[in-house]
Amino acid sequence: MELTPVTDLPEIRPGDDLAALIADRADDLEREREGTVLTVASTVVSKAEGRTADLEDYPVSGRAEEIAARIEEVAGEEKDPRFAQAVLEESTELLIEAPFLLTETRFGHITVNAGIDRSNVPDHDLLLLPKRPTESAERIRRGLADHGYDDVAVIVTDTSGRPFRHGQRGVALGWAGMPASRDWRGERDRDGRELGVTVQSVVDELAGAANLVTGEGAGGTPAVVVRDWEFGDLEGSDELFRSVEDDLIRRALREWRFE
Ligand code: GDP
Ligand code: MN
Ligand code: MN
Ligand code: MN
Structure with missing residues (x-):
């Protein structure tokens, strides 16, 4: 091949x-x-x-605040709660919330951060799958x-x-x-x-x-x-x-x- x-x-x-x-x-x-x-x-x-999407598109829910706080507590890493909100909105099930987010996407793929990418995305904060x-x-x-x-x-x-x-x-x-x-x-x-x-x-x-x-x-x-x-x-x-x-x-x- x-x-x-x-x-x-x-x-x-x-x-x-x-x-x-x-x-x-x-x-x-x-x-x-x-x-x-x-x-x-x-x-x-x-x-x-x-x-494409921007962090400002994601008004933060209580759940997203909670997740971001837990990640900071467990991983010592600052997490933007708006990012956690974006991940939640792309997902049907949350499998791990800290030290990282592992979720099932709406089409059935299980991956970290719902596969949301922050590399190779000019002009926007986020690229959704x-x-x-x-x-x-x-x-x-x-x-x-x-x-x-x-x-x-x-x-x-x-x-x-x-x-x-x-x-x-x-x-x-x-x-x-x-x-x-x-x-x-x-x-x-x-x-x-x-x-x-x-x-x-x-x-x-x-x-x-x-x-x-x-x-x-x-x-x-x-x-x-x-x-x-x-x-x-x-x-x-x-x-x-x-x-x-x-x-x-x-x-x-x-x-x-x-x-
Ligand atoms: P992912 O694996 O789907 O998340 O994609 P990557 O960010 O790893 O990019 C895969 C390849 O596509 C790399 O060679 C990038 O340089 C390239 N790439 C990403 N966006 C574009 C684009 O808009 N145009 C072109 N020509 N290449 C791109
Ligand atoms: Mn074999
Ligand atoms: Mn990717
Ligand atoms: Mn790649």
Whole structure:
């Protein structure tokens, strides 16, 4: 497989047609063949969708005051209660409130600060995640089809931390034109033993690989073309976010969090 950044994309503004901007610049898409995937950093999807905000947009609730005070107490770090308010408004469940905010976003992704970004956001304080990243991915995929690229799968990515390990990496927030995961259950290993649990989160692995190319700073390369990669013959699944019943860690946090 080969990963190539889409170069020369401008600073993205509200209302920009990302698919058109990318189609004009991605020579690699012209050599389209089976197994082409386009990854797009959620940062530019959010910018195109006008998901910028300012701290002054968030009148502070008592809950946000409380959270900011707790974070200051536990982490010794000054927290703007308006930021806590923004996180609450983007979230459906608060899993950890201090020393950092861990929440479930409205579209089901669990991440620190509801994924609200303060880097790469000129003219505004905050950049919220896309409202519905799957719909964003579908829209970009349709836009590419309008430009003659009929079968490019699209993954909207973000950089995210993870439990248990230091370091951040790319994850998939939404995708279109391919399943999220590849189900290896029932396949056999080299000893002939049947695999019982392995469902490979392909969209996250592609997001991680693409993040190596986009970088995290001023590179200006939010979109990456992944060529010569194929999903293969295994069954696919679109289930990536665990349901509450299925999520031991989340249930443990629910019991622990307000002690
Ligand atoms: P995130 O992972 O979605 O939070 O996005 P990042 O802030 O890590 O940015 C990913 C890549 O997109 C980096 O190479 C940034 O320099 C680049 N980037 C961010 N905003 C823009 C933009 O408006 N235009 C262009 N061309 N690149 C951008
Ligand atoms: Mn981000
Ligand atoms: Mn990033
Ligand atoms: Mn293994």
